[in-house]
Amino acid sequence: MTSMxxxxxxxxxxxxGAVTVAVGAGLLTPRTVLAAWPQGAxxxxxxxxxxxxxxxTDQMSGSDQIKLRAPDIAENGAVVPVSVDSNISNxxxxxxxxxxxxxxxxxxxxxxxxxxxxxxxRIKMGKTSKVIAVVKAGDKLYSASKEVKxxxxxxxx
Amino acid sequence: MPSNTIxxxxxxxxxxxxxxxxxxxxxxxxxxxxxxxxxLIPAHFIQxxxxxxxxxxxxxxLWGTAISKNPYLSFKFKGAKKGxxxxxxxxxxKGESDSIETKIG
Numbered sequence: 001m002t003s004m005x006x007x008x009x010x011x012x013x014x015x016x017g018a019v020t021v022a023v024g025a026g027l028l029t030p031r032t033v034l035a036a037w038p039q040g041a042x043x044x045x046x047x048x049x050x051x052x053x054x055x056x057t058d059q060m061s062g063s064d065q066i067k068l069r070a071p072d073i074a075e076n077g078a079v080v081p082v083s084v085d086s087n088i089s090n091x092x093x094x095x096x097x098x099x100x101x102x103x104x105x106x107x108x109x110x111x112x113x114x115x116x117x118x119x120x121x122r123i124k125m126g127k128t129s130k131v132i133a134v135v136k137a138g139d140k141l142y143s144a145s146k147e148v149k150x151x152x153x154x155x156x157x
Numbered sequence: 158m159p160s161n162t163i164x165x166x167x168x169x170x171x172x173x174x175x176x177x178x179x180x181x182x183x184x185x186x187x188x189x190x191x192x193x194x195x196x197l198i199p200a201h202f203i204q205x206x207x208x209x210x211x212x213x214x215x216x217x218x219l220w221g222t223a224i225s226k227n228p229y230l231s232f233k234f235k236g237a238k239k240g241x242x243x244x245x246x247x248x249x250x251k252g253e254s255d256s257i258e259t260k261i262g
Contacts, residue, residue: 036205036217036219037204037205037219038219042219042221042222078225078226079225079226080225081229083231098223101223102188103221103222103223105221105223106220106221106223106224107218107219107220107221107223107224108218108219109216109217109218109219109232110216110217110218110219111215111216111232112210112213112214112215112216112217112234114210114215114234114235114236115215115216115232115233115234115235116173116232116233116234116235118231118232118233119230119231119232120229120230120231120232121224121225121228121229121230121231122224122225122228122229123223123224123225124186124222124223124224124225125223
């Protein structure tokens with residue numbers, strides 16, 4: 001009886017093992033990434049490359065119509081509250097960029113026709129850096145930035 | 158599939174609806190190491206969050222790994238009435254997803 005149980009147990013572990021291997025090898029990966037997700041922009045290593053990948057241009061004009069709220073000093077880089085509030089009319093997207101992160105683009109928020117130019121979230125920062133808000137309206141890019149000092153980085157382990 | 162990962166609130170004030178949401182998600186960057194084994198923890202992060210008001214898009218957020226763990230988001234839009242439906246749906250890089258629907262209050 002005991003040996004029977006042992007046999008079943010062994011079979012069980014073997015099956016689980018095989019499934020893990022299959023997942024590891026990418027055989028059972030769930031459906032592939034959304035086509036809309038701009039992989040190139042999120043993998044870009046510089047602000048300019050990220051902007052070019054998103055908008056085909058890196059030309060921005062500074063605007064005092066954008067208010068970027070972020071702390072002066074972030075004690076924990078893993079959780080930095082950031083909000084962007086823009087008065088530019090008909091904004092179509094808001095992007096939040098951390099200049100010195102390994103991949104600067106954190107997020108791009110596409111806005112619907114009734115959506116205000118306002119976005120608030122929490123981001124990770126590896127070290128002290130400029131945070132840049134980029135608002136697209138018409139075919140122009142407007143930006144505002146703020147330096148945030150990070151005492152403990154939030155990107156590595 | 159994950160479930161009950163989203164907490165959402167949509168409040169109308171004047172003509173502007175403010176939406177606030179919290180999602181439970183590890184948001185792994187793929188750069189962190191497991192301290193015991195020394196192996197990299199694979200990236201696992203939300204890539205897209207979409208919000209619809211009565212079925213039409215009000216927000217389509219594309220996220221990278223630099224959005225904090227257990228993400229918070231807030232945005233505002235116009236033209237809604239009390240009792241209108243607002244839905245939020247997220248998808249991560251492993252194809253996992255969750256969604257929720259609420260009434261604007």
